[in-house]
Amino acid sequence: MKRTGASENTGAARAGEGPARGTSTPADQRRADADGGFGSHARDFARRMRSGEFGPLPGVVAVAVLWIIFQSLDQQFLSPRNLSNLSVDIVGTGMIALGLVFVLLLGDVDLSVGSVSGLTAAVFAVLNVNRGMPEWAAVLAALVVGAAIGAAQGFFSARLGVPAFVVTLAGLLAWNGLMLYVLGASGTVNLPEEGFVHALTSYYFREEAVAYGLAALSVAVFFLASYRDSRRRRSVGVMYRPLSVIAVRTAAVAVVAFAAAYILNRFQGLPLALLIFLLFVVGLDFVLRRTFYGRKIVSIGGGAEAARRAGMNVVWLRISAFMVSGTLAAVGGLFLASRVAAVGQTSGSSILLINAIAAAVIGGVSLFGGRGTTWSVLLGMLVIQSIASGMVLLGIPTPMQSVITGGVLLAAVVLDSLARQSQKAHGRA
Amino acid sequence: MSAPLLAMRGICKRFGAVWALSDIELEIHAGEVVALVGDNGAGKSTLVKVITGVGPADEGVIEWNGRHVRISRPRDAQALGITSVYQDLALCETLDVVGNIFLGHELGGKAILDEVAMERRAQELDVLESLSMRLPSFRVPVASLSAGQRQTVAIARALLSEPRLLILDEPTAALGVRQTAQFLDLIERLRDRGLGVLLVSHNLGDVKAVADQVAVLHLGRNNGFFSVPTTSQEQIVSSMTGATDNAVTHRRDRWGEVLR
DSSP states (O other): OOOOHHHHHHHHHHHHHSOOOSSOOHHHHHHHHTTTOSHHHHHHHHHHHHTTOOTTHHHHHHHHHHHHHHHHHOTTTTSHHHHHHHHHHHHHHHHHHHHHHHHHHTTOOOTTHHHHHHHHHHHHHIIIIISOOOHHHHHHHHHHHHHHHHHHHHIIIIISOOOHHHHHHHHHHHHHHHHHHHHTTTOOEEOOTTSHHHHHHHOEEOOHHHHHHHHHHHHHHHHHHHHHHHHHHHHHTSOOOOHHHHHHHHHHHHHHHHHHHHHHHHHTSEEHHHHHHHHHHHHHHHHHHHBHHHHHHHHHHHOHHHHHHTTOOHHHHHHHHHHHHHHHHHHHHHHHHHHHTEEOTTTTOHHHHHHHHHHHHHTTOOTTSSOOOHHHHHHHHHHHHHHHHHHHHHTOOHHHHHHHHHHHHHHHHHHHHHHHHHHHHHHHO | OOOOSEEEEEEEEEETTEEEEEEEEEEEOTTOEEEEEEOTTSSHHHHHHHHHTSSOOSEEEEEETTEEEOOOSHHHHHHHTEEEEOTTTTOOTTSBHHHHHTTTSOOBSSSBBOHHHHHHHHHHOGGGHHHHHHOSOTTSBGGGSOHHHHHHHHHHHHHHTOOSEEEEESTTTTOOHHHHHHHHHHHHHHHHTTOEEEEEOSOHHHHHHHOSEEEEEETTEEEEEEEGGGSOHHHHHHHHHTOOTTHHHHHHHHHHHHHO
16 A cells, blocks of 8 residues: 555554544445555445435445336337437536536525526517527527526525525416517417527537547546546645555546447437537536635525625525526527527427426436536436336326326335435434 | 733613613633623623624723723624624534535635534534534534534634633523533633633522522623622522612622722
8 A cells, every 4th residue: 555655644643542442433444444445435435325314325326226227118219319319418407407407405495497588589589580689699589598597596595595495486477477478479480490590409529539529538537537636646645546446446437438429429420419518517617616706606595694604695696596507508498499499489398497407406416406517417317208208108198297207206215205304313422 | 919811891782772781891801700680671782792893882991901902893802802603503403413514714725625624623622522522423413413412513613713711692591400510511611711701691690500600690690790609599689670679789799899
């Protein structure tokens, strides 16, 4: 086992100062092998499972089980064509769910995201197609409308203290009505095929090298980032991931990335929509986990009073989270409109909201606030969309699909509640 | 004897027509644990709020190291080096130990957190040593810690700013027997480091165990200031409840000694 001088010193100093102890404590084990061993990471994993920190595991298991079931029922399910379509279908709702994560982290909920996505898409379509505004300006207008709606709802909830679910429930109705008003008599606006919003979900990087190259790049970046972090941790003497663990994790990332690239290349190549979605997932994950702003959002969800006493401007932070949610709902709305090349009266339906919430919760975002990442959304969307796609392939009627999606959402929330209880019970042990 | 770290003289606080505090005297020296005891509604919390600047006094003088100071906002108290740990601890359940310790004082660049630097500083805090013995890592969420461990985290956070005076509000209320003993050890270590500690407590056992001085409040007034080693628990209890009418004369005698 290799150790740096620094970590040896702190270890030795601690052992010397601590009370003499015959039995080995978790800390002893940690000192013994955290710096170099694989075992401590396995132990850490077991501890997390026991104390209810399931993380992404339920989502991964759900995807695996669903794929096996659907594939055994219909050979078309895991075909490159179906998987490629699935990867584009998750983007619109996924974007909405990404914004929802910010609000869910606060422990609030935004029920208006579906309607907001419909309204903003309608604003874009009417301005661009009917009024002849340049496409970029119409997109900007849609995003601004989304952010402004978020700010207004956030103000009522955070500043005036109205429960968020009531404010956004009112929004759910009001923004849907406004969308119908904006769309006017015709009720449907078709998007021009040459526009870039249309291209968002219809463009594919047909060059095989693009998908493979990006897969290789992301694996390399992942490895280098992990390795640098580990080296820095080692040099200052705090717990770090040994090279063996980094290698295993990198290998896992590589398998997933290259398998995805291979499958996508067997259909039409890497979809532009998927690439944009993944960039959003990675970027927002960084914001939430590594920036001061993200830490503040998470801490409000974990304990608003603690955050307030720590000097945070809780009201403004809450409003900002609702603005993120509104803006990303607008982004999602554009992708959804792009997918069907139109905005109509059924845009922004309530099934969208249910799917977005379900995706976040299934992936591991807690409804109680303070827990969850944007990767949860990717995983949750895979589950939701796999169910939808599989049921279509099997010819299950739409009403039944709603029942099943509702059941999946309930199951995810139950798991979330149980995890929370288990964590609390563990704290008292 | 050097000037006390904190001296409060003639502190009064009214809520409408009610005198929550009248003519309160209190002294805390560096390296001394002073217990503040009293029955419910005696004014303990109000006095703590006066010291921390959450609810400033209406009248009276506060001296810090012999210098006359004004504490009218929480920030004033923080600037002097007064930190408090409230009974509810005010922790973020879902953040890990390191995240909680640095809550509101995160390390990093302009926008990006420096997790490694924070974890390293947390490891260097000797208050957390008892915690590191029992936890697999400082990266476990606070929600899964025991009451005693959470208390330690809250105190570590309070000590991060290297205060001169630490106010602990009912710190042992949620702790078990062994955890309480560990906690009292911790207080003694802090005292030996030269911190002034104000311990607000109902638990006279704890008070007898660690406090050097006991200040008793009764109905918003001083009702005795005792040196712990020379005072029996019964004496303190009778002052707290106001059971002895001669407590008034008793107090006068004691105060004569202390002030001289």
